Amino acid sequence: MTKSVLAPSPHLRSPKTIETAMYSVIVALVPAAVVGTYFFGLNAVRVMVVSILGCLVVEGFVLRLRGRGLSTLKDGSAILTGLLLAMNLPSSSPVWMVLIGCIVAILVGKQVYGGLGYNPFNPALVARVFLLISFPVAMTTWPEPGVFSLSLDTVTKATPLGAMKTNLLLHGNLGDIAHMSLLDPFMGRMGGSLGEVSAIALLLGGIFLLARGVITWHIPGSFLATVFAMTGLFWLINPQKYASPFLHLVTGGLLLGAIFMATDYVTSPVTTKGMIVFGVGCGAITVFIRLFGGYPEGVSFAILLMNSVTPIIDRYTRPTVFGYSPAKEVNA
Amino acid sequence: MKRQFHGGVHPHYHKETRDLAIRSIPLPGELAVSLSQHIGAPAKAIVSKGDRVLKYQPIAEPSGFVSAGLHAPVSGTVKGVKPMLHPSGRFIPAILIEPDGLDEAEDTSRHADPGLEKGPEAWKEMVRNAGVVGMGGAAFPTHVKLNPPEDKPIDLVVANGVECEPFLTADHRLMLEDPGPIIGGLRLTMEIVGAGRVIVAIEANKLDAAEKIRSMDLPPGCEVVVLPVRYPQGAEKQLIFALTGRQVPSGGLPMDVGVIVQNVGTLAAIHQAVTMGRPLVERVMTLGGTLPKGPGNYLVAVGTPLSHIIETTGGLQGPAARIISGGPMMGLPLSGFESSMTKGTSGLLVFGARDFRELKPRPCVRCGSCVRACPANLLPYTLGNMVEWDHFHDLEEYHIRDCIECGCCTYICPADRNLVQYIRQGKAELLARSRSK
Numbered sequence: 123m124t125k126s127v128l129a130p131s132p133h134l135r136s137p138k139t140i141e142t143a144m145y146s147v148i149v150a151l152v153p154a155a156v157v158g159t160y161f162f163g164l165n166a167v168r169v170m171v172v173s174i175l176g177c178l179v180v181e182g183f184v185l186r187l188r189g190r191g192l193s194t195l196k197d198g199s200a201i202l203t204g205l206l207l208a209m210n211l212p213s214s215s216p217v218w219m220v221l222i223g224c225i226v227a228i229l230v231g232k233q234v235y236g237g238l239g240y241n242p243f244n245p246a247l248v249a250r251v252f253l254l255i256s257f258p259v260a261m262t263t264w265p266e267p268g269v270f271s272l273s274l275d276t277v278t279k280a281t282p283l284g285a286m287k288t289n290l291l292l293h294g295n296l297g298d299i300a301h302m303s304l305l306d307p308f309m310g311r312m313g314g315s316l317g318e319v320s321a322i323a324l325l326l327g328g329i330f331l332l333a334r335g336v337i338t339w340h341i342p343g344s345f346l347a348t349v350f351a352m353t354g355l356f357w358l359i360n361p362q363k364y365a366s367p368f369l370h371l372v373t374g375g376l377l378l379g380a381i382f383m384a385t386d387y388v389t390s391p392v393t394t395k396g397m398i399v400f401g402v403g404c405g406a407i408t409v410f411i412r413l414f415g416g417y418p419e420g421v422s423f424a425i426l427l428m429n430s431v432t433p434i435i436d437r438y439t440r441p442t443v444f445g446y447s448p449a450k451e452v453n454a
Numbered sequence: 455m456k457r458q459f460h461g462g463v464h465p466h467y468h469k470e471t472r473d474l475a476i477r478s479i480p481l482p483g484e485l486a487v488s489l490s491q492h493i494g495a496p497a498k499a500i501v502s503k504g505d506r507v508l509k510y511q512p513i514a515e516p517s518g519f520v521s522a523g524l525h526a527p528v529s530g531t532v533k534g535v536k537p538m539l540h541p542s543g544r545f546i547p548a549i550l551i552e553p554d555g556l557d558e559a560e561d562t563s564r565h566a567d568p569g570l571e572k573g574p575e576a577w578k579e580m581v582r583n584a585g586v587v588g589m590g591g592a593a594f595p596t597h598v599k600l601n602p603p604e605d606k607p608i609d610l611v612v613a614n615g616v617e618c619e620p621f622l623t624a625d626h627r628l629m630l631e632d633p634g635p636i637i638g639g640l641r642l643t644m645e646i647v648g649a650g651r652v653i654v655a656i657e658a659n660k661l662d663a664a665e666k667i668r669s670m671d672l673p674p675g676c677e678v679v680v681l682p683v684r685y686p687q688g689a690e691k692q693l694i695f696a697l698t699g700r701q702v703p704s705g706g707l708p709m710d711v712g713v714i715v716q717n718v719g720t721l722a723a724i725h726q727a728v729t730m731g732r733p734l735v736e737r738v739m740t741l742g743g744t745l746p747k748g749p750g751n752y753l754v755a756v757g758t759p760l761s762h763i764i765e766t767t768g769g770l771q772g773p774a775a776r777i778i779s780g781g782p783m784m785g786l787p788l789s790g791f792e793s794s795m796t797k798g799t800s801g802l803l804v805f806g807a808r809d810f811r812e813l814k815p816r817p818c819v820r821c822g823s824c825v826r827a828c829p830a831n832l833l834p835y836t837l838g839n840m841v842e843w844d845h846f847h848d849l850e851e852y853h854i855r856d857c858i859e860c861g862c863c864t865y866i867c868p869a870d871r872n873l874v875q876y877i878r879q880g881k882a883e884l885l886a887r888s889r890s891k
């Protein structure tokens with residue numbers, strides 16, 4: 123006798139799963155992690171390892187408590203949250219601070235809502251902003267990037283955006299920063315969180331994700347285009363006071379945020395139109411905070427704010443159902 | 455300029471049987487011709503146990519307008535009319551016939567119009583008498599399609615040779631090996647509905663078939679259009695949109711935008727019905743999947759038990775874990791080979807356990823893949839969630855009825871959510887509610 127399964131159609135499934143998506147993003151972050159390690163040394167490795175292990179332990183602990191078994195530990199989402207959190211921290215972050223970040227990310231950012239799929243905010247960003255508000259000094263002390271060193275000492279260096287803000291406040295203009303070479307931030311030689319400093323590494327990861335179909339261009343594209351257009355406009359109006367749009371593109375957490383954080387499935391819109399609205403919103407808020415706000419950098423806040431309106435965006439960008447547009451003849 | 459319909463997916467098309475010429479299957483010891491072979495009311499049997507029937511002789515008549523008659527696929531003896539397992543999984547009465555091996559056929563030429571002199575009205579009647587139904591899968595009675603109301607003029611006939619389901623190659627072989635009747639059926643359909651334009655639509659993975667059709671003597675105004683390979687290109691509404699940019703209105707039919715779509719096999723059947731008076735008693739189907747030892751394209755008599763097809767083609771290479779009637783995207787799952795061929799059986803696919811990965815359905819991660827894949831522009835994840843959480847009241851607002859059940863959303867979902875199944879459940883619930891009101 124045959125024992126055939128009576129599963130309903132479709133009988134074929136795409137090989138892509140949550141796991142393949144999560145691990146693809148993790149792989150896509152490898153170049154940035156390598157550059158971070160090259161410039162910030164063992165400190166960077168330490169922060170990444172602590173953050174990933176911390177998130178896994180907290181996730182495992184909560185799953186145990188909820189009697190869910192540990193199966194979802196393997197879906198890669200906790201590892202990804204840990205890695206993303208690390209990318210968003212200075213390499214000098216103390217272990218205890220990273221661990222607090224892990225607890226906030228998994229517990230407050232994800233599990234209180236019911237776990238993967240239900241969280242309204244990007245967990246890594248929730249943790250980053252929590253740490254930024256709680257420990258502002260530790261979170262904005264940027265080690266000087268150097269060629270790989272085993273030293274755990276830190277020499278601090280401002281981020282380009284931070285330096286611009288300071289100059290602007292003190293002197294009313296951007297100072298030397300306006301003329302800084304774009305090559306350094308492009309390669310990764312600037313102050314900043316350990317994963318955000320190298321534009322080229324982040325772009326490589328982004329291309330990989332686009333090619334594998336893990337993300338689409340809509341969110342990063344509209345996000346970056348908006349930042350570029352808006353900062354470009356201000357720059358044309360007054361280049362003494364506003365930095366060039368190219369500088370804005372490659373500095374701060376913009377690329378990391380646009381490619382890896384704003385595209386988080388769970389917390390961004392699902393409709394194509396909605397993704398563009400979301401990206402434009404993230405871009406506009408980022409620019410407002412960078413140019414007019416109290417913080418030099420606004421990507422995290424922008425994404426979190428837009429996360430909160432994702433449900434509304436989804437509701438108002440529903441596609442027109444097939445059969446409801448008037449007949450249009452294209453090739454009569 | 456061709457237009458792309460929104461969404462769709464690209465499953466590996468697995469057309470391994472594409473080069474295998476159509477062969478006949480020997481007759482089985484007994485045929486079970488189901489009274490329910492098409493969408494609409496089942497036919498009524500007009501023979502009873504002990505009757506001798508000739509090949510092509512009517513054995514059941516349509517019961518209502520949306521219904522089609524049945525004819526004996528062989529000469530032999532009626533062994534009875536009794537409930538038999540149907541591909542739908544239910545037991546439905548079937549006429550059992552034991553072939554006598556003589557293959558004595560009724561003289562069908564007296565019903566025929568070989569010179570095509572009698573005109574559209576007579577032809578429609580012939581198609582109806584021949585029990586022709588759509589052979590692409592849904593099995594809608596063809597004469598109904600050929601009878602659009604006066605106020606719906608038809609300007610375009612589409613011959614659907616897209617065959618977008620993976621694994622199926624029966625239409626491909628038919629176009630390649632015997633395109634004459636297809637073109638003949640196309641001319642007849644044009645005249646019956648009074649259309650001035652024809653498009654033969656074929657997917658780009660069958661360029662040889664497109665070339666073959668192009669080389670034929672085509673009716674005036676006939677275009678052969680090669681479409682990109684994308685599922686569900688062959689779905690009527692998506693096909694019409696891709697070819698013309700016209701959107702069949704929600705709840706409407708192709709005739710609402712002046713189009714009639716006929717599968718290529720159906721067109722050939724129309725031609726045979728009119729020029730030879732020959733009813734639809736056999737069809738080409740694909741035997742495929744990973745397990746059959748003799749995969750290929752076979753000409754099979756309607757009523758042939760599926761087990762007979764498996765046995766006469768060499769059997770299986772291992773235990774069957776999944777048996778599908780039709781294509782892998784929309785086909786019906788079968789529990790075994792107990793049921794028999796119907797006019798709508800386009801394929802029989804058999805797979806082993808190793809051909810499927812284990813599914814782990816999880817909560818939606820809102821990746822949006824299903825939204826991008828849905829050719830009806832729906833939000834499958836929302837519909838799925840609503841049904842899962844018993845929020846039935848908003849389903850209509852989210853246009854659940856416009857779902858064509860193509861399965862793209864389920865195919866693509868990385869969380870392994872069986873979205874179409876939720877949607878079918880939701881539709882059933884709405885139906886039950888409207889009945890109880």
Ligand code: SF4
Nearest residue numbers: 828857858860861863
């Ligand atoms: S099955 Fe329905 S909801 Fe899913 S993709 Fe097809 S039309 Fe859209």
Ligand code: SF4
Nearest residue numbers: 818819821822824867
């Ligand atoms: S494809 Fe699956 S996981 Fe993605 S949005 Fe649709 S239902 Fe959710």
